[in-house]
Amino acid sequence: MATNSDYFRIVSPTLRVPSNKSISIPVGILACQRDPLLRELETTVIHCMISQAPPAFPNGKQTKNKKVLSPTLPNEPILQVVTHDTCIFPEGGGQPTDTGLIKTADGKLFSVLQAKRHGSHAVHYVQANQSDIDSALLSFTPGSTVVTKLGKDDFDRRYDHMSMHTSQHLLSALLEAKLHLPTLSWSLTSYPSSCYVEVPRVMTAEEIKLIQDEANRLVFEGRAVYTEVEELDENKKAEPATLESGRSVGRGLPTDYTGGIHRVVIIDGVDRNPCCGTHLPSIKNLQLFLLPHTDTMSRSNTSCARLYFLSGPRLITYLTSAHDFLTRAASILSVGNDLVPDRVRQVVEERKKADKRVSELELELAKSISAGLVNESTDDKQLFKRYVHRTNDSSNPLGFLSSIASAFSEQMANFSTPYLLVLTSAPAVQTLSSSSIIMVVGSDDKLVKCAGDALKSQLEVKGGGNGLRWSGKRMGVWKEHKEGGLVDSILKAIQ
Numbered sequence: 001m002a003t004n005s006d007y008f009r010i011v012s013p014t015l016r017v018p019s020n021k022s023i024s025i026p027v028g029i030l031a032c033q034r035d036p037l038l039r040e041l042e043t044t045v046i047h048c049m050i051s052q053a054p055p056a057f058p059n060g061k062q063t064k065n066k067k068v069l070s071p072t073l074p075n076e077p078i079l080q081v082v083t084h085d086t087c088i089f090p091e092g093g094g095q096p097t098d099t100g101l102i103k104t105a106d107g108k109l110f111s112v113l114q115a116k117r118h119g120s121h122a123v124h125y126v127q128a129n130q131s132d133i134d135s136a137l138l139s140f141t142p143g144s145t146v147v148t149k150l151g152k153d154d155f156d157r158r159y160d161h162m163s164m165h166t167s168q169h170l171l172s173a174l175l176e177a178k179l180h181l182p183t184l185s186w187s188l189t190s191y192p193s194s195c196y197v198e199v200p201r202v203m204t205a206e207e208i209k210l211i212q213d214e215a216n217r218l219v220f221e222g223r224a225v226y227t228e229v230e231e232l233d234e235n236k237k238a239e240p241a242t243l244e245s246g247r248s249v250g251r252g253l254p255t256d257y258t259g260g261i262h263r264v265v266i267i268d269g270v271d272r273n274p275c276c277g278t279h280l281p282s283i284k285n286l287q288l289f290l291l292p293h294t295d296t297m298s299r300s301n302t303s304c305a306r307l308y309f310l311s312g313p314r315l316i317t318y319l320t321s322a323h324d325f326l327t328r329a330a331s332i333l334s335v336g337n338d339l340v341p342d343r344v345r346q347v348v349e350e351r352k353k354a355d356k357r358v359s360e361l362e363l364e365l366a367k368s369i370s371a372g373l374v375n376e377s378t379d380d381k382q383l384f385k386r387y388v389h390r391t392n393d394s395s396n397p398l399g400f401l402s403s404i405a406s407a408f409s410e411q412m413a414n415f416s417t418p419y420l421l422v423l424t425s426a427p428a429v430q431t432l433s434s435s436s437i438i439m440v441v442g443s444d445d446k447l448v449k450c451a452g453d454a455l456k457s458q459l460e461v462k463g464g465g466n467g468l469r470w471s472g473k474r475m476g477v478w479k480e481h482k483e484g485g486l487v488d489s490i491l492k493a494i495q
């Protein structure tokens with residue numbers, strides 16, 4: 001697929017794309033900006049130097065922002081290569097750098113990890129083999145012919161960026177025209193997450209639908225996209241860019257830009273927006289999906305809201321994964337996809353009822369176990385000691401032991417018999433990473449502490465407590481004839 005010849009329009013009688021192969025074409029009228037679908041370009045090396053890559057994250061930690069991160073530069077020398085022209089886009093206008101390839105005249109293929117704008121030049125950051133740096137420098141001798149390329153993955157990445165970037169222009173234009181909502185900022189997040197525009201207030205569901213419908217009507221028409229370039233009026237350079245409608249796009253030209261080109265991206269009949277990004281020649285494939293909510297953001301003195309959107313490859317990825325989630329959930333629930341919400345609601349309600357019933361029954365059982373123990377105790381001054389083990393696969397075995405302990409101490413309060421009770425609980429199937437729960441309850445805090453200390457030292461139980469209760473956890477398999485026997489002997493030793 002080729003870009004239409006009228007995509008790139010020079011609107012100044014004096015501006016020319018430099019044809020002299022010994023100078024570099026300024027950012028603004030590079031091949032990637034004149035022809036966004038170009039994947040390969042033969043050109044000439046102007047300049048090449050070795051540079052030491054800066055640390056990827058100067059603060060030593062990666063930013064939490066979900067913005068697209070440039071591919072990390074290796075911690076070894078890299079080559080900075082300037083060519084006469086390039087199909088590899090250097091980052092700018094909110095659009096991240098391309099990745100790409102350069103094939104040199106001696107048949108070698110080098111990876112371009114990043115491309116950046118230095119003043120007016122696009123600089124390729126080329127990966128060179130450390131041991132072969134001198135021969136790499138020779139491959140990039142000024143004046144030699146090279147081919148800049150976007151490989152399949154490089155172009156897929158760029159196509160995704162272009163889809164989201166052109167969609168953002170369309171979305172911002174419609175928000176302004178239909179709802180008078182200026183775009184305060186936007187972010188091109190990493191594939192495949194949704195991107196967002198920031199607007200001054202939350203939008204209603206009706207407003208979101210209105211914008212989405214209007215965008216997709218224009219997409220259906222397949223409105224053309226093209227660019228207009230002319231010499232930059234230096235006096236206007238520092239001003240934030242505004243449209244004829246007066247819309248501020250929130251970002252002026254970068255102050256370090258020295259390329260001398262003023263570039264406007266136009267969506268036919270919809271939008272004119274100063275921008276250096278690569279944009280698709282038509283919006284015909286950019287079905288826009290707006291996530292039907294806006295997130296409010298609190299800032300110190302302003303309020304704004306984020307409207308998330310998807311388009312192009314990300315929209316397909318989103319639909320595919322959303323459909324997959326739904327189908328998997330439907331299969332687990334054994335219902336058709338459209339019945340998933342109702343069935344989930346039903347399952348959640350049943351689960352709540354079941355949980356309530358389990359806790360009621362556990363309480364009843366705890367009281368019954370406790371009553372059995374109380375019956376075994378004799379009403380005299382002898383210390384009543386018991387060890388009870390439970391097999392329990394519930395998610396909260398400590399809760400159940402605690403219920404038994406509470407019921408037991410409550411019932412024993414009617415008697416003057418001193419007591420010490422050790423309760424343990426382990427799952428039915430145990431492995432070395434299983435954990436058993438231990439609870440100690442007694443009529444005297446010294447007895448409880450004594451049992452707790454012995455459990456710690458003899459059974460490697462990790463735990464603690466104060467007063468009349470102590471609880472702990474032990475990793476590994478709990479065997480009644482072994483660990484249970486040890487608890488019995490601990491109790492036996494306490495008088």
Ligand SMILES: [Zn+2]
Nearest residue numbers: 093275276277
């Ligand atoms: Zn833009």
